[in-house]
Amino acid sequence: MNRAYVSCIKKLRELTGVEDLSVNPPATIKAMDSHYIPTSTRVALAALRKVYPDEKFFQQEMVKRKAEWTKIDENQQATPAQEAAYISWPNVIKFRDEYYEDMSPVQRILLALYTYIPPARPDYTPMRIVAKKPRTLEEGMNYLVRGKAPYFLFHAYKTQKHFGDVTVKIPVKLRQEIDTYLGETPGEYLFEDNGVPWTSARLAETFKKIFQKFHGLDFGITMMRHSYTTMYHKGSRPISEMKTVAKKMMHGPLQNMAYRFIKLED
Numbered sequence: 001m002n003r004a005y006v007s008c009i010k011k012l013r014e015l016t017g018v019e020d021l022s023v024n025p026p027a028t029i030k031a032m033d034s035h036y037i038p039t040s041t042r043v044a045l046a047a048l049r050k051v052y053p054d055e056k057f058f059q060q061e062m063v064k065r066k067a068e069w070t071k072i073d074e075n076q077q078a079t080p081a082q083e084a085a086y087i088s089w090p091n092v093i094k095f096r097d098e099y100y101e102d103m104s105p106v107q108r109i110l111l112a113l114y115t116y117i118p119p120a121r122p123d124y125t126p127m128r129i130v131a132k133k134p135r136t137l138e139e140g141m142n143y144l145v146r147g148k149a150p151y152f153l154f155h156a157y158k159t160q161k162h163f164g165d166v167t168v169k170i171p172v173k174l175r176q177e178i179d180t181y182l183g184e185t186p187g188e189y190l191f192e193d194n195g196v197p198w199t200s201a202r203l204a205e206t207f208k209k210i211f212q213k214f215h216g217l218d219f220g221i222t223m224m225r226h227s228y229t230t231m232y233h234k235g236s237r238p239i240s241e242m243k244t245v246a247k248k249m250m251h252g253p254l255q256n257m258a259y260r261f262i263k264l265e266d
Contacts, residue, residue, distance in 0.1 A: 005047035011035065012044065021048060025057035042069055082226070085218045087211075089231035092224065099214045106191070107210050109181040114207070116174035118232075119224045122204040123157045126197035127190040129182070137165070144190055150175055 012021055015031040022028075032044045045065070048058040087095070096111045103111075113124055127142040133153060134143070143153040154166040170178065191198040198206075204221050211219040 004043050005050055008044040008047040009051055012048075022052040022055040022058075025055060029057075029061055038068060041065065082223070085223055087217065087219055087223070087227055089227050092227055095211070095215055102214070103210070105181050105184045106206065109177055110203075110207050111210065112174055112177035114221065114224050116171055116177070117168055119221065119228050120154070120168075121158060121225075122200040122207070122221055123154055124152075125189070125191045125200055125203050126156075127152075128197075129188060129190060144178070150178075 009021070012028060012031055012035075013019055015035055016024075016028055018024070028048065032041060032048075036044050042065075045058060045062050048055070049062065052058060093115060096115050100108065114120075123142055125142075126140065127144055128138070129144045129146065131146055133145050137143075137153075137155045140156045142156055145151050145153055150170045152168045152170065154160070154168070157166070188195060189197040191203060207224075208218070208220040211217040
């Protein structure tokens with residue numbers, strides 16, 4: 001049984017106080033609805049069906065909710081403002097490279113961070129640069145761990161309480177960009193001014209100005225994440241791969257899928 005199912009069953013047993021969740025199916029469903037958002041009930045019910053295949057109540061709940069889930073999927077449409085600001089992922093990559101030589105070191109590294117790996121939120125600040133993982137992680141701090149196999153360690157981010165610390169390996173091309181950037185702008189933090197790390201708002205605004213300056217487009221980090229997930233979920237993907245990508249974006253698989261604009265997948 002996959003980890004998502006195990007997590008759901010464990011949580012439901014904790015919420016209901018019983019080991020056998022089929023003893024009182026309505027109580028189990030009530031606990032599920034009190035804890036999970038509608039999109040996540042799909043996973044919870046699938047887990048219940050897996051563990052209790054003979055319990056018809058859980059099957060009936062899946063049938064009853066199918067229309068609701070379908071409606072949620074169909075409503076994953078961009079607003080007029082979002083659609084006007086939307087850039088397809090292939091064009092994001094094209095735009096990244098088009099003015100590369102004209103960009104500042106900060107602009108280059110920002111685009112590299114958000115295109116060579118699945119785009120995170122503005123969580124690259126505060127990000128301390130270290131040679132190895134600290135024994136004790138500082139509250140409110142993320143890390144760039146350099147070495148033979150460098151990686152990002154996200155310890156302070158929006159959904160950390162749910163997903164825990166997340167490590168993201170740094171591919172070769174991104175590592176080269178980071179090395180070049182730090183050679184030109186050394187410091188204790190990845191983004192700083194006179195030793196003081198940037199705020200996440202400063203990072204997000206600086207990112208947004210790149211597309212405003214070079215392309216006259218109102219395109220920020222959130223739309224970047226929409227663009228990536230819209231591209232990524234076009235077509236069929238193995239669930240294991242979907243979980244890996246979602247984790248790198250600090251999402252659950254269903255939350256990650258909800259970021260895509262179905263209409264713009266064509």
